[in-house]
Amino acid sequence: MPSPKPAAGSAAINKIAPLRTLLPRYLALAYAVLIVYASLYPFTGWRDAGLSPIAFLDAAWPRYWTVFDLLINVVAYLPLGFLLALTLRRLPGRWTPAFTALLLGALISFCLESVQTWLPSRVPSNLDLACNTLGAGIGALLTIWHGERFFLRVAQMQQRLLAPIPHAELGLVLIGLWLLTQLSPETILFGAGDLRHLLEITPAVPYAAHSFFALETGIIVCNTIAIGLIVRALLADHYPPWLALTAFFFFALLIRTLAAAVLVDPLNAFAWLTPGAAYGMLAGGVLLSIILLLPVPLRIALAGLVLMAGTVLVNLTPPNPYSAAALATWQQGHFFNFNGVTRLAASLWPFLALPYLTMLGRRS
Known part of the structure; x- marks a missing residue:
């Protein structure tokens, strides 16, 4: 008995799957650098106020905050979580890349909030850390539902639009x-x-x-x-x-x-x-x-x-x-x-x- 023919969608995926692209890795690195620079800008006035760099973790709810600030902190880390999880997609397990991307996003935010302790123009905040981690987590979760499809589309567009040159x-x-x-x-x-x-x-x-x-x-x-x-x-x-x-x-x-x-x-x-x-x-x-x-x-x-x-x-x-x-x-x-x-x-x-x-x- 002849085996059934694969569906058109499966054939398209099988055709694209062998393609390799480093674009998510490059984008994740570039976006992480921009996040670091934006979080520490303008890099002036460094001073030691005698506070522990992790003192913000036990701080009370910030006195001044807006919904817009919270959304910005969530949205800013959402692409980072998505790109990190897409870069780590070869890790074993369905949830491992997303969970690892969440941890990396939280670690980056924690380090930056800690460094802000020595910047007079910045105020480290546990609320910012929570929002950044939430944004990275949402972005990482998106890769579970749409990451593979996005990756295959990127690989297909790269093959069609870009010249076959290194890097x-x-x-x-x-x-x-x-x-x-x-x-x-x-x-x-x-x-x-x-x-x-x-x-x-x-x-x-x-x-x-x-x-x-x-x-x-x-x-x-x-x-x-x-x-x-x-x-x-x-x-x-x-x-x-x-x-x-x-x-x-x-x-x-x-x-x-x-x-x-x-x-x-x-x-x-x-x-x-x-x-x-x-x-x-x-x-x-x-x-x-x-x-x-x-x-x-x-x-x-x-x-x-x-x-x-x-x-x-x-x-x-x-x-x-x-x-x-x-x-x-x-x-x-x-x-x-x-x-x-x-x-x-x-x-x-x-x-x-x-x-x-x-x-x-x-x-x-």
């Missing part, structure tokens, strides 16, 4: 971090690599309209070319690069617009559309279209060169008065720590992308 998942995480930098309304459009606020360096070039216009245009041209070439290196060859890159940059501008509208003021949603930004995107798009015709090794080398050039220009550009006003507005309320995360990502992104480009250049 394509790492490049995808870098692109995601770059999109995160567009949530900073006080930075120059597409600008990254500004180290002056980290190193406390005073800008050497005074602000003047004509010089700022030239530097802003150069920054946007360099970064449009660099990020466009990186995205092109990750894309599979059977997708039209022009259409994919246009959609990608449109999405980045949409993020920038919505961030300015929500975090600053709806009236300033298109404040990024300056004459320098318009000319920079136009010139960068034209040059990118020409460079895409070159061989892959030359494209990767040019991506590294223009990325370094854009980083130098960012550190030479004088501060924009609008940027200072936007930063002052954004730092009010609950988005202060998120502002620190996006500024850190914007500052370090070129220095993370350059080694990746070097690795791609050796493989090409």
